[in-house]
Amino acid sequence: MILGIETSCDDTSAALVSRDGEIHSSVVASQGLLHARYGGVVPEVASRRHLEVMGAVIDDALERADAGLDDVRTVAVTARPGLIGALLVGLSTAKALAAARGLPLVPVDHLHGHVVASTLGAGPIEPPYLCLVASGGHTFVARVDDPRRYATLGRTLDDAAGEAFDKGARLLGLPYPGGPEIDRLARAGDPRAFDFPRSLPGDGLDFSFSGLKTALLYRLRDMGEEAAARRADLAASYQRAIVEALAARVGQALDRKGLSRLALGGGVAANGALRARIADLCDEHGVELWIPPAELCTDNAAMIAGAARFLEPIPYPGYLDLDAAARAPVAA
Ligand code: KG4
Ligand code: ZN
Numbered sequence: 001m002i003l004g005i006e007t008s009c010d011d012t013s014a015a016l017v018s019r020d021g022e023i024h025s026s027v028v029a030s031q032g033l034l035h036a037r038y039g040g041v042v043p044e045v046a047s048r049r050h051l052e053v054m055g056a057v058i059d060d061a062l063e064r065a066d067a068g069l070d071d072v073r074t075v076a077v078t079a080r081p082g083l084i085g086a087l088l089v090g091l092s093t094a095k096a097l098a099a100a101r102g103l104p105l106v107p108v109d110h111l112h113g114h115v116v117a118s119t120l121g122a123g124p125i126e127p128p129y130l131c132l133v134a135s136g137g138h139t140f141v142a143r144v145d146d147p148r149r150y151a152t153l154g155r156t157l158d159d160a161a162g163e164a165f166d167k168g169a170r171l172l173g174l175p176y177p178g179g180p181e182i183d184r185l186a187r188a189g190d191p192r193a194f195d196f197p198r199s200l201p202g203d204g205l206d207f208s209f210s211g212l213k214t215a216l217l218y219r220l221r222d223m224g225e226e227a228a229a230r231r232a233d234l235a236a237s238y239q240r241a242i243v244e245a246l247a248a249r250v251g252q253a254l255d256r257k258g259l260s261r262l263a264l265g266g267g268v269a270a271n272g273a274l275r276a277r278i279a280d281l282c283d284e285h286g287v288e289l290w291i292p293p294a295e296l297c298t299d300n301a302a303m304i305a306g307a308a309r310f311l312e313p314i315p316y317p318g319y320l321d322l323d324a325a326a327r328a329p330v331a332a
Contacts, residue, residue, distance in 0.1 A: 001065070003072045003097070004305025005058070007050045007090030008082025008110045009137065010034075010041045011298070014054075014061035016072075017305035021120045024065035026295065026302040029053045036176050040166070047085035054093050061301070069101065076308030079107035080325035082137075087324035095319060104313035107322055113303035115142050115150045118263035118290035120306045125290040130259050132250050132278070135266030135299075136162035136177065139246075141205050141253050147310040153253055154205025161242055161268045164209035168238045171216050172231055182235045183271050189236030191273070194219065196241035198248070205249050205256075212241055239273055247277045254285045263290040269297040 001024060004015040015026040031049050035041045062068060077094035078087060091107075098105040114133040118125040128145045130153075139162075140155035159167070162179055169178020174185065196215050199208040216238055220227050227234065246268075254262065262282055268274060269291055282289040296303060314322070 001067060001071050002074045002076050002305040002308050003058070003061070004301035004308065005075070005077040005090045005094045006110070006113070006299060006301040006304045007054070007086050008078045009086060009299060010046045011300070012050050012053045012057050013299065013301035014058045015300065015302035015305050016061055016065035016067055017120065017302055017309070019309055021124055021306060021309065023120055023302045024067065025061045026300055027057050027061045027064065028295065028298075028300050029057050032177060039170060039176050041083070043083045043085055046083055047089055050086055050089040054089060058093070058097075069097070072101075072103065074104050074106060074308065074313050076106040076108055076305045078110045078113065078304050079322065080109055081328040082110055082324075082326065084324060084326045087326070091322070091324045095322070099316060099320060102316045104315050105319040105322075106308035106311050106313045107319070108304045108307045108311065109328055110304070111138060111140070111328060112150060112307045114138075114265035115144060115263075116147055116307050116310070117265045117292045117296045117303040119147060120292070120296065120302060125261055125263050128259055129261035129263055130250070130253050130257060131263045131265060132246060132269075133265040134161040134246060134268035134274075136160060136166065136179075138266065139207050139209075141249055143257060143259070153257075154207065154249060156207040156209060157201055158208050158210035159213070161207070161209060161246060162266070164212055164242055165239075165268065167213045168216050171213065171220060172235060179268060179271065182239050183273070185232050186236035186239045186273065189232030189234070191236040191240035193230070193233035194237035196237055198241050198245045200245060200248055205253055207245060207249060209242065209245070212238070239271070243271070243274045243277050246274060247281055250278060251281055251285070254281075254287055260286070261288050261290070265292065265297055267298040270294045
């Protein structure tokens with residue numbers, strides 16, 4: 001079995017995954033509430049909490065898989081990108097565990113994990129496929145011809161889609177993280193009540209979401225007192241602008257690349273309106289769609305162990321001087 005460890009942001013996670021992609025356990029200790037009072041993730045607070053709970057999370061993952069460290073053949077860990085202090089807690093833990101047992105280690109790119117999340121479990125997706133990853137830190141469309149790597153076709157030039165949800169929610173007076181809050185509030189609203197800009201920069205497949213929150217800010221200023229009574233309509237219209245921008249690029253990617261399989265990943269893939277819109281789009285294009293269960297969309301260690309299945313492990317002790325990196329190398 002592969003022991004996966006993921007601590008790139010504010011979730012401390014460990015998972016046990018077998019070579020065939022079966023998830024034996026996946027434990028996520030979310031720090032959401034800890035950061036909520038600050039309105040966003042505080043890096044130093046995140047690192048400290050990872051350190052406090054990492055050991056217990058790994059023990060829990062082993063116990064739930066009915067396994068011990070003797071059953072672990074490989075250790076996989078997120079090495080980039082993410083909050084550097086947070087990454088270092090996971091990487092140091094992984095190195096220590098692997099070194100103590102002479103096991104090989106696989107450093108994993110967090111985004112690669114999101115891209116291959118749909119290859120886990122029963123009925124896995126198989127390359128070639130397109131993938132939309134939309135999370136709090138990243139938004140991009142990728143092409144996967146070989147599960148060992150992915151090619152980024154377009155990415156956000158400014159805010160991530162989840163960031164747009166979170167910042168919009170904050171303007172609407174909703175708590176952090178705002179994505180699920182907007183999702184819920186929007187169900188009671190009219191998505192066509194307000195017209196928010198859908199920025200699709202350039203001729204490629206890039207995204208841009210920073211103008212959207214500014215548009216909401218100005219709209220709220222103009223509305224004054226009336227805004228409170230129209231919050232559901234505002235949330236639904238704001239959400240629609242994000243969903244339509246994501247769907248437009250996915251539609252273009254499907255047209256241009258001619259692939260017949262699509263996967264979604266990242267926390268925003270939990271959004272009800274996005275899931276419905278992308279499902280319709282796939283029907284129109286005759287494309288098969290994979291959306292992992294919510295717990296595999298948001299950050300988790302199972303997807304990290306999952307990606308490690310496709311990568312070359314570094315034998316002991318070659319990984320001892322391995323470093324974490326806050327940024328991903330610019331992908332092809
Ligand atoms: O993948 P994730 O857990 O962490 C990152 O790697 O960033 O994604 C978290 C993001 C947050 O911005 C959160 O607001 C958003 O995903 N999110 C949602 C929903 N659930 C989570 N956005 C819209 N609708 C949702 N239901
Ligand atoms: Zn993520």
